[in-house]
Amino acid sequence: MATTMFKLSSTFINSSKNYRFVVGLINKCNFNTTNVTMRKERDTFGELDVPDDKLYGAQTVRSVMNFPIGGIEERMPYPVIVAFGILKKAAAKVNIEFGLDKKIADAIMQACDDVISGKLYREGHFPLVIWQTGSGTQSNMNTNEVISNRAIQILGGKLGSKDPVHPNDHVNKSQSSNDTYPTAMHIAVAMELRDRLMPGLVALRDTMDAKSKEFDKIIKIGRTHLMDAVPLTLGQEFSGYATQLAYSAERVCAVLPRLHYLALGGTAVGTGLNTRKGFAEKCAKEIGNLTGIPFETAPNKFEALACHDAMVEVSGALNTIAVSLMKIANDIRLLASGPRCGLAELMLPENEPGSSIMPGKVNPTQCEALTMVAAQVMGNHVACSVGGSNGHFELNVFKPMIVSNVLRSIRLIGDGCQAFNKNCAVGIKANTTQINKIMRESLMLVTALNPHIGYDKAAQIAKTAHKEGGTLKDTAIKLGILTAEQFDQWVKPEDMLGPK
Numbered sequence: 001m002a003t004t005m006f007k008l009s010s011t012f013i014n015s016s017k018n019y020r021f022v023v024g025l026i027n028k029c030n031f032n033t034t035n036v037t038m039r040k041e042r043d044t045f046g047e048l049d050v051p052d053d054k055l056y057g058a059q060t061v062r063s064v065m066n067f068p069i070g071g072i073e074e075r076m077p078y079p080v081i082v083a084f085g086i087l088k089k090a091a092a093k094v095n096i097e098f099g100l101d102k103k104i105a106d107a108i109m110q111a112c113d114d115v116i117s118g119k120l121y122r123e124g125h126f127p128l129v130i131w132q133t134g135s136g137t138q139s140n141m142n143t144n145e146v147i148s149n150r151a152i153q154i155l156g157g158k159l160g161s162k163d164p165v166h167p168n169d170h171v172n173k174s175q176s177s178n179d180t181y182p183t184a185m186h187i188a189v190a191m192e193l194r195d196r197l198m199p200g201l202v203a204l205r206d207t208m209d210a211k212s213k214e215f216d217k218i219i220k221i222g223r224t225h226l227m228d229a230v231p232l233t234l235g236q237e238f239s240g241y242a243t244q245l246a247y248s249a250e251r252v253c254a255v256l257p258r259l260h261y262l263a264l265g266g267t268a269v270g271t272g273l274n275t276r277k278g279f280a281e282k283c284a285k286e287i288g289n290l291t292g293i294p295f296e297t298a299p300n301k302f303e304a305l306a307c308h309d310a311m312v313e314v315s316g317a318l319n320t321i322a323v324s325l326m327k328i329a330n331d332i333r334l335l336a337s338g339p340r341c342g343l344a345e346l347m348l349p350e351n352e353p354g355s356s357i358m359p360g361k362v363n364p365t366q367c368e369a370l371t372m373v374a375a376q377v378m379g380n381h382v383a384c385s386v387g388g389s390n391g392h393f394e395l396n397v398f399k400p401m402i403v404s405n406v407l408r409s410i411r412l413i414g415d416g417c418q419a420f421n422k423n424c425a426v427g428i429k430a431n432t433t434q435i436n437k438i439m440r441e442s443l444m445l446v447t448a449l450n451p452h453i454g455y456d457k458a459a460q461i462a463k464t465a466h467k468e469g470g471t472l473k474d475t476a477i478k479l480g481i482l483t484a485e486q487f488d489q490w491v492k493p494e495d496m497l498g499p500k
Contacts, residue, residue, distance in 0.1 A: 036051050036052075036053075037051075037052045038050060038051060038052060039051075039052050039159060039160050040160070041057045041058040041061070041160040042058055043057070043058035043059045043062060045062065048061045048062060049061070050160065052159070054124065054125055055120065055125045055145070055146040055149040055150050055153075055159070056125055056126075056127070056142055056145045056146050056149070057141075057145035057148075057149065057160060057167065058145075059138065059141040059142070059145060060127065060128060060138070060141065060142040060145055060146075063128050063132055063138035063141075063142070064127055064128065066132075067128070067129055067131055067132045067138075069129055069131040070129050070130070070131060071129075074129040074130050074131060075126070075127065075128070075129055075130075076126060076128050076129065076130060076139050076142075076400065076404075077130075077188070077403070077404055077407045077408075078118065078121055079188035079189075079191060079192050079407055080139070080184050080185070080188045080403060080404075080407070081115060081121050081126050081139075081143065082115065082116055082118065082121075082188065082191075083183075083184040083185075083187035083188040083191070084115065084139070084140070084143040084180070084184045085112045085113075085114075085115030085116040085143070085147075086112070086116060086187055086287055086290050086291060087180060087183050087184060087187060087264060087283070087287060088108065088112050088115070088143060088144075088147055088171060088180075089108070089109050089112035089113070089116070089286075089290065090283045090286035090287045090290060091173065091174065091175060091264070091283055092105045092108040092109050092112065092170075092171070092173075093105065093109060093286055094279060094282040094283050094286055095173050095174060095279075097282070098174070098276045098279065100170065100173060103155070104151070104155075104164060104165055104170055107151035107152075107154045107155050107165060108147055108148075108151050108165065108170065108171055110150075110151070110154055111146075111147045111148075111150035111151040111154060112147060114150055115143070115146065115147065120146055120150070125146045126139075126142055126143075126146065127142075128142050130400040130401060130404045131400070131401075132400060133397070134396070134397025134398050134399055134400065134401075135177050135178055135181060135395060135397055135399060136177060136180075136181030136184075136399045136400050137177035137181075139181065139400070140172070140175075140177040140180050140181055141167065141177070143171075144167035144168065144171040144172045145167045147165075147167070147171045148162065148165045148166060148167035148170065148171050151165040151170075151171075152164070152165050174265075174267070174274060174275040174276065174279050175264070175267065176266075176267040176268045176274075178263075178266070178267065178268050178269070178305050178395055179263040179264050179265060179266040179267055179268075179301070179304070179305060180264065181399050181400075182263040182304060182305060182308070182396075182399060183262045183263050183264040183287075184403075185308070185311060185399060185402070185403040186259055186260070186261070186262055186263075186295075186310070187262075187287060187291065187293075187295070188403065188407060189259060189311070189314060189403065189406055189407065189410070190256070190259050190260065190291070190293050190295075191291060191293065192407055192410045192411070192414075193252055193256075193259075193314070193410060194293070196410050196411055196414040196415075197252065197318075197410045197413055197414040198249065198252065198414075199414065199418070200413070200414040200415065200416070200417030200418035200421065201245060201248055201249055201252075201321070201413065201414070201417050202249060203417065203418065203421050204245055204417040204418075204420060204421040204425060205242055205245035205246055205248075205249060207421050207425045207426050208238055208239075208241045208242035208245055208328075208425065209239075209242040209246075211235075211238045211242075211425070211428060212235045212236070212238040212239040212241075212242050213235060214235070215233065215234035215235040215237075215238055215430055216233055216235035216236075217233065217235070218233055218234040218235065218430050218432060218435060219231050219232075219233055219234075219435075219439065219493050219494060219497070220232065220233065220234050220237070220345060220435045220438070220439060221438050221439050221442045221444065222237075222444075228442050228443065228444045229444050230444055230445070230447050230448075230496055231439065231442075231445070231493045231496050231497065232497060233497060234345075234430055234435070236497070237331075241328045241331070244324040244327070244328065245324065245328075247324075248317075248320065248321040248324055251317040251320055251321070252314075252317050252321075254317070255310065255313045255314050255317050258309070258310040258313060259310050259314060260293065260294055260295050260296055261295075261296055261297070261298035261299070261304060261310070262280075262283070262284050262287065262295050262296065262297055262298055262304070263298055263301060263304035263305055264280055264283050264284065264287075264297070265279055265280025265281075265283065265284075265297055265301060266280075266298070266301030266302070266304055266305050269302070269305065269394040269395070270300075270301035270302035270303075270304070270305045270306070270394060271301075272301065280297040280301075281297050283297070284296050284297040302394065305394060305395055305396070306391045306393065306394050306395060306396060307388065307391040307396055308387070308388050308391065308396050308398075308399070308402055309388065311384065311388060311402050311403065311406055312384055312385060312388035312402075314406055315380065315381045315384035315385070315402075315405070315406050315409065316381065318377055318380075318381065318406070318409040318410065318413060319377060319378055319381035319409075321377070321413055322373070322374040322375075322377035322378050322381075322409075322413065323374070323378070325370055325371075325373070325374045325413070325416070325417070326370075326371055326374035326375070328370075329366075329367040329368075329370040329371045329374070329420070330367070330371060332346060332348070332364070332367055332424070332428070333348075333364035333367035333368070336348045336364055336367075338434075343434075343438075344431055344434045345430070345431055345434055345435050345438070346428055346429070346430065346431060347428070347429040347430075347431050348364055348366075348367075348424055348427070348428060349423065349424060349427035349428075350362045351365065351366070351423055351424075352365065364424075366419065366420050366423050366424035367420075367424065369416065369419065369420070370416050370417075370419075370420045373412045373413065373416035374416075376408075376409075376412060377409040377412055377413060380405040380406070380408055380409045381405075381409070383401060383402075383405050384402050384405050384406060386398075387399075387401050387402040387405075388402060439493060443462045443465055443466055443472060444462075445472060445491050445493065445496070446458045446459075446461055446462040446472055446491075447496070448490055448491045448492070448495070448496055449461070449476075449482075449490055449491065452486075452490050453481060453482070457481050460479065460481070461475050461476045461479060461481060461482075464479065472487070472491065473487045473488075473491070
């Protein structure tokens with residue numbers, strides 16, 4: 001089906017009579033298009049057919065025809081549409097103070113509730129894909145048309161008539177795509193950080209903290225450069241993971257003040273043309289009331305429209321979290337490697353068969369999934385960085401791509417942390433038998449002798465023991481450097497875990 005879409009000629013796509021086939025490809029609708037009745041709607045370019053069962057209008061249809069890119073999988077993210085519903089509801093309420101008829105405003109707000117609930121998104125009234133104008137104008141107009149027609153329904157009018165509720169004059173009153181879309185970006189990302197990312201991240205942090213306490217008395221050999229090093233406790237090792245995740249949560253919180261600034265009220269280029277004094281501030285406050293997030297009007301609307309540094313900053317925080325998750329997941333799967341020919345210091349929950357050819361094999365699949373999530377988030381950040389750097393003059397025109405990648409990263413990290421925590425982290429156990437065996441065989445315990453016999457003699461003991469396959473103690477005695485009593489007194493792993 002996707003192949004068919006990409007082979008459509010521009011002549012075919014731009015023919016209004018073939019619109020229903022194109023929108024079918026986008027929405028995966030019923031392809032028996034003879035049963036679809038159509039109505040006529042107009043935009044400034046002319047008249048187009050619109051399905052009678054859809055609330056969008058001519059501008060949405062034209063965008064579907066002009067941008068048949070990627071299909072339903074590339075549809076504008078649901079959180080963005082919800083955010084549009086929130087900001088349009090807030091604007092309608094505030095606009096009552098600035099002359100909008102209360103009956104019309106009430107109908108608009110009721111229509112917005114259907115957008116916010118997801119009902120109209122699920123019913124296919126928002127078919128547009130990310131790959132459209134870089135300002136998100138078509139999605140703003142898609143929202144205006146849907147809310148306008150839903151409000152018209154509520155008031156008993158005729159779909160597509162733009163009467164008594166006009167998509168531009170009423171739903172989009174005191175607004176521009178250039179300030180509404182970046183506002184929707186900030187609302188959507190702030191809500192998803194709170195509702196999708198933080199629960200999973202905090203849960204995993206808490207589990208790692210609990211494991212660090214559970215493993216606090218288990219002494220193991222450390223590794224630097226992938227080589228044996230001095231001892232530490234398994235709890236100390238896990239405390240590092242817990243702290244990484246704690247810092248990850250702090251990084252997210254640190255970017256929120258910039259994310260809470262809203263562009264609404266800047267209109268086309270940031271000057272606020274066609275708004276009234278106080279509109280921006282009142283809208284930000286109302287959006288805060290609707291979301292429970294302390295949004296404010298951006299102090300400089302020119303910055304808010306022309307660039308998306310706050311989004312790149314959020315993406316950067318997500319990228320850093322991905323780096324942390326990659327390290328943690330890799331450490332855990334390496335420490336669990338085995339069961340007989342690897343390190344095997346950890347035992348992971350066995351969730352599913354691991355091989356179609358090797359019976360009994362169980363793989364660290366949760367670690368693998370989390371590392372793939374981390375890799376994808378890192379790639380998303382590259383795209384966000386490129387998009388953020390392309391804010392030319394008064395408007396950035398990579399908005400849909402930026403926000404879709406940020407939202408995907410949030411979703412992947414949040415869900416990835418939840419799955420890893422539930423299906424792996426909480427069930428991690430220490431293999432103390434293997435940990436103690438490796439500890440006894442380590443040559444790096446010789447480091448404890450440095451203060452007593454000096455670096456050179458300690459190195460001589462370690463190298464000789466390694467070459468001859470002996471133990472540190474036997475080698476030290478054989479070389480005449482130490483007595484058995486001295487070795488036992490000075491080489492105690494439990495005394496090597498911190499400063500004296």
